Structure formats: structure tokens, C-alpha cells
Amino acid sequence: MPQLQAAVKELQEKGIALPDYPDEPGTDAERDARARYDKVKGSAVNPVLREGNSDRRAPASVKNYARNHPQLMGAWTPESKTTVATMGAHDFRSRQKSVVLPADDVLTIKHVAADGTGTVLKDGLKVLQGEVVDGTFMSAAALEAFLAEQVARAKAEDVLFSVHLKATMMKVSDPIIFGHVVRAFFADVYTAYGEQLLAAGLDGTNGIAAVLAGLDGLEDGAAIKAAFDQALADGPRLAMVNSDKGITNLHVPSDVIVDASMPAMIRTSGHIVGTRR
Template identity: 50%
Template structure:
């Protein structure tokens, strides 16, 4: 977050009853400096410390900036009937399930997954927290995520627009590769339904993307490879065009 965003968030939380201090714009006392240092942990993005250390400089050279200002790139005319749009989940996502609580005392927390059969799996244990700490949690429904993907893939195909999935798998190393993998699995659901055992034995992991799927398929015996590649061709003919950025 930027400082204005942080101040706005603090004001909103205070209005809802959260006992958190103001952000010290010009800290002078040790307490103010401590508060600012605590808030500093959420300021900026994960790459900013690297930028500040001088290992990466994203500033554009002055002549390049001046040229761009005088000769702005045109995105073309956007009409009211443009089919381009942004889609997002309306339920079952992190936003819809987020809950926060202020702890009354020091404690130790654990994260559990309760299956439909009632079976409990402990995902994390021994999370130490202190009195007054704010604990924020959210969950995402895989079932609803996959249904959302399927709906949007079909919509992109029927309306003739490029399908594009925006994630930050290099930055969000834990969550986003999984979210990406589910999209690959949904898009090529028939492939995994018909050849799941063969693909699993070959070490195919949807989280690694289609490139890894294609690479693993090449290692299959010729008869199995022919069947899998045939299915891939048939699936591809029924998919929307895909916007791809490889970075």
C-alpha cells in the first residue's frame, strides 16, 4: 500500500472499532517510531526494497519519457459495444469469506480443513499470536473457482474475445500457481478425464502450465502420445483464443 492508502485503511478500521494507532507522518518519540516501523512492513510492494537498494532501476530515460509524452501511443477507439470486459468471482472467493478478529489474549492458533465427510486435516499448527493482535483469514472454494473458470472460458468462446487470466505466480508463489493450475485443469478437463492415469504417471502437473504438459507428453510411448495429442487437438479447436504473456 501507499501511505495515502494506508492512512485511509487505518481510518476505516478505526471507524469500525479497531483499536489501532494513527500512522505517524513525522515520528519523533520512540513510540511513534516503533508504530511507523510496524506499519512500514505493509508499505510498498515486495520489489520495492530491491529497487531502493539500487539493484533494479525502472526509471525511464528523460529523452524517452519526453518522446512518449509528445507522441502518446493510441489504444484505438473504444466503443460502447466493445466485448472486452473484466470478470471476477461473485461468491466463494477470498473477498467473500474474509473475516477479522482482535484477540483478547495471547494464544496459539491452528488452521484446519474440514472435509465434506467430516474428516479434519490440520494444515498449520502452533501459530503464536498475542493479545490485541488482528488475525485476518479467508478461504477460497475450489469447486466455485473451477465453475467460474468454466463459465468464463465458455463465455470467451461464445463472444469471440481473447481469454486472459491475470495472476502473479512469480510474486504470490504459494497461492497463484495453484489458482493457475486449476484453470489449466478446467480448460483441458477432457484431457485429464480421458488420460489422467497416463498423465499422472508421466509426472504432469497442471500448476506448471501447458508447456510442461506438452513436454511430458513428448516422453510418452508413441501409441500413448498419439492418443493424447489427438485429444489435445480436438480440445483446442473448441477453446477461445488465449492471450499469453510469458514473463
């Protein structure tokens, strides 16, 4: 928030007025303003955007209703094979580091490869004294190994495979991770047709639905579609968002949000309702 406030103050000092956010843009200028806001605003629940309305505590009336109408929990049995797997190492959590800035500064985000080659990802990043700067990274190789292991384990133990991310808010990292999950689940397809799929931008980042929709323009589209169907039949059973419509857990990154999906799974005794195919 201090950085945002500083940016707004700088514009005001220069006499540059920020346009209002148009809910229903009617002119080219309003459409341009809305597009600029939409590009940077992120999630609508971002507390930075809500400014003074960032209190996430539930009001007393909501707490009292929950106490008087508790949600029923399913009965867990010793035979339950439900497990939640996380990487535990080489992921964002284990690599996270933070620092409190001692003074106003201008930072550069730089990627340094194993061979020492440096690539500037972002420069001119203004920070203020007292701001907390947080950084982390994930090993893609470790992620791929982890996902391959989980897909194989789900198949061996005959449990539903599902992934739970927060792609609605983590708009950069989570879709990329989601793409890794899609490619891991359909590893044989990407081994056979990966060159064509990746060249067409069908890397799974936007989900398997986007991949299947893009097959029509490929020379081997029909064969690739058949390969995906075979992979679904041969692989572990896949959790579904809507089994009646055939929408799987891997169709769209934002269909399964960890905040809602994990509590729902816990309340239903470790089951994901309506997932058998």
C-alpha cells in the same frame, strides 16, 4: 513484521546468529544458507523483507514525469466485447475474515471437511497481542464451474480467453488456481487422459508448457499431444504472451501478472496486443 521480529529476537536471545544472505555462495554452508532464505523469502518486493524501505509512494520526480508524458489511451468503441469476469462468490475475497488478537497466543490452522473430519494443516503458529490474523478459503467446485462457464462464453462470443493472476507473489494459491484454469480450458483432454496426466504430476499447476514437456515419458504421449493441439484448434481463441513463439497465456503461471497485464489491456482499448493465432 512483529512475528518476524519476535522470531529474530528469540534466536538472538539463544545466542544463535543468523547468517548473511550470500549473493554469490561459494561454500556448502553459504549455499545452504541461501537455500534456506530462498525457501521462505517470497517475492523480492515483499515489504516485510524490505523492513524500513516499504514506502510504495512514487517520488515527486516520477509523478511529474508521468504528468508531462501521459501514456496514450486507446479509443474504446461501443462494439467492444471485452469483459473482466470474477467469481464474486465462494472465492477468497467473499470468504475473507480477520481478527485482532487480544493477547499473545499459539494458533492451529485446521481444515474441517463436510463430514466433520479434521486435518491439522499447521500448528504451533505463534502470534502476538494486537496482530491481525486473516483467513479465507475458496470453493474448488465453484471455481471449476466458473471457469467452465468463462471458457464456453469466450468460445460463444469469439473473444480471447486469458487469465490474470499474481503467481509471482501468491506462490501457493495462484499456481493451484492456474492449474484449474489449464484443466478447464483443456477439459476434453483431461476427461480422456486425466488419469495418466495426473498420475505423472501434469496437472497444469506449472502451466501447459510443463505439461507438454512431460508428455515424452507417457505411453500415450503422442496421442495426448495431438489431443492438446486439437483442443487449441477447437476451443476459444487463447491470448498469447508471445505469438511469434507460440507462448500462450496458459504456458507459465508467472508470464501474465495482473498488475501489468490488466493496465496494459485497458490502455489498448480492451485488446491484448499480438494475441491472434
